[in-house]
Amino acid sequence: MPERLSRIISRPTGLPIAFMLLGVAAIFAIDTFAPIEIAIAVLYAVVVIASADFLGRRGILLVSAVCILLTVLSYAIVHGESFGSGPALRALIGLCAIGVSTVAALRNREAAESLIAQAALLDLTHDAIFVRDRNDIITYWNAGAEELYGWPAKEALGRNANSLLKTKYPPSTSPLEQLDDPGRWQGELIHTRRDGSEIWVASRWAVQRDERGRPVATMETNSDITEQKHAEDALHDARSQLEHVTRVSTLGELTASIAHEVNQPLAAIVTNGEAGLRWLLRDEPNLEEVRRAVERMIGNGRRASEVIARLRALASKSNPSHTVLTLNDIVTDVIPLVEREMHNNDVALRLDLQAPAPFVLGDRVQLAQVVINVVVNAIHAMSQIEGRTRRLSITSRTSYGQSNSRMAVLEIEDTGTGIDPKMADHLFSAFHTTKADGMGMGLSISRTIVESHGGSISATSGKQSGALFAIRLPVLQQDDASAAAG
Incomplete structure (x- = not known):
């Protein structure tokens, strides 16, 4: 198709016109002077049809008129003095062939001009x-x-598309497999330009099929989205940095709880060490009590090490790493970090955790950040409450979401000031805060994290008072959990 269009678009040169004139002269000579009793004038039809490749509508009509004139002239020269039905019939057949070929050539030229116009439109985009x-x-x-x-x-035509562009396909299903039905595909690809640089494109494919349904050609439309991808990467980096800042800020608010959680096992280590020394310094050392004291020291040392490891994970800035876990695991990680904060604000904790808890796929640090944000907000909401019990209830359960999909649910309910209905729609908006020294990013980041895990987070008024936050994550199927764990 492109080669033909290029021939049509190009202006006629002297060479094809010369060949056409030579052909017309040869046909006229044979028809006039050769003793052949057949309709030689029919060959003019070939000249008329060939002229459609390099002449316009007027040119085709001119060639047709010349061929008709030469056919009549040849008949007049050869049979002008003696009329015969045979020669007249042959001349008539020639004229009919010229007329039919003229109509066909005009239609062919009209179709070619339509293709030229369409191709010109494609070049405008x-x-x-x-x-x-x-x-x-x-x-x-x-x-x-x-x-x-x-x-x-001229350099791209005839080349293999994949070899020329060094196409990198999505990591999931091959587009060629997706094109079988319904014959269309769209997605993002990476192509290589002539200078060797890589670009991201939003690609849309459509397949043309023959009468038997077999694919014969694919039209690919690509839009450059390289700058958009770079902007998305920059936004992702900025969001990761903001998440890190928010985590560190939250840990700063929990300094007392963290210090208590670390000092408690360290104090136990010292106490058990002193007790072990006393058992050793007795006139008859009690090695069994010493062994038990050492075991308690080791246990408390490991407990302190685990707390520090959790703190380092929360304070570090690293890329998300999804693993198989449960929401109960997240609660277990978070409670020691907020325990002192609850104690300082006279908040009672009630846990009702489902056992066994369903598995989800998530980043442990990010999900811990979400739970910490919600729990700390709940504690602060109850800090000024008087006249009723300050109670933080954390419940895990399983529910069913859309399309009957199983969801792991973590509900965090407090008995605080509740949610102002006028502000409910803005609760998860960036920079919305009710704290004098707050950044207003905690709940906004929490929603982003939960949604990136394929889940949702919502806030409603509590059953009696306060607020109820619900975190929902899709349950990992058993086969998927085994594959992820492996």
């Missing part, structure tokens, strides 16, 4: 559009493709 056959050979390459990739059409 900034998108790269190219067509490749069933063997992935490029058969059409528009001006947008030339600009985007750097190869002119």
Whole structure:
């Protein structure tokens, strides 16, 4: 198709016109002077049809008129003095052939001009559009493709598309498999330009099929989204940094709880060490009591080490790492860090955790950050409450979401000031806060984290007073959990 269009678009040169004139002269000579009793004038039809490749509508009509004139002239020269039904019939057949071929040539030219107009429209778009056959050979390459990739059409045509562009497909299913039904595909690809640089493109494919339903060609439309991908990466980095700052800020608020959680096992280590020394310094050392004291020291040392490890994980800035875990595991990680904060604000804790808890796939540090944000907000909401019990209830259970999908649910309910209905819609908005020294990013980041895990977070008024936050994450199927764990 492109080669034909290029011939049509190009202006006629002297060579094809010379060949056409030579052909017309040869046909006229044979028809006039050769003693052959057949309709030689029919051959003019070939000349008329061939003229459609390089002449316009007027040119085709002119060639047709010349051929008709030469047919009549040849008949007049040979049979002008003696009329015969045979020669007249042959001349009439020739004229009919010229007329039919003229109509066909005009229609062919009209279709070609329509293709030229369509091709010109495709060249107006900034998108790269190219067509490749069933063997992935490029058969059409528009001006947008030339600009985007750097190869002119004459160098791209006839090349293998994958080899030319070094296409990197999505890590999931191959687009060719997805194209079988319904014949369309769209997604993001990475292509390599002529200068060797890689670009991201939003790609849309459509397959053309023959009468038997077999694919014969694929049209690919690509839009450059490299800058958009860079902006997304920058946004992701900024969001990761903001999450890190928020975590560190939250840990700063929990300094008393953290110090208590670390000092408690350290004090126990010292106490058990002193007790062990006393047992050793007796006149008859009690080695069994010494062994028990050492075991308690080791246990408390490990407890302190685990607390420090959790703190380091929360304070560190690292990329998300999804593992198989339960929401109960997150609660177990968080409670020691907020225990002193609850004690200082006279908050009672009630746990009702489902056992066994369903598995989810998530980043332990990010999910701990979400729970810490919600719990700390709940504690602060209850800090000024008088006249009723300050109670923090944490419940884990399983529910069913849309399409009957199982969801692991963690509910955190307090008996604080509750949620102002006027502010409910803005609760998870960035920079919305009711604290004088708050950044207003905690709940906004929490929603982003939960949604990136395929879940949701919501806030409603509590059953009696206060607020109820619900975190929902999709339950990992048993086969998926085994594969992820492996």
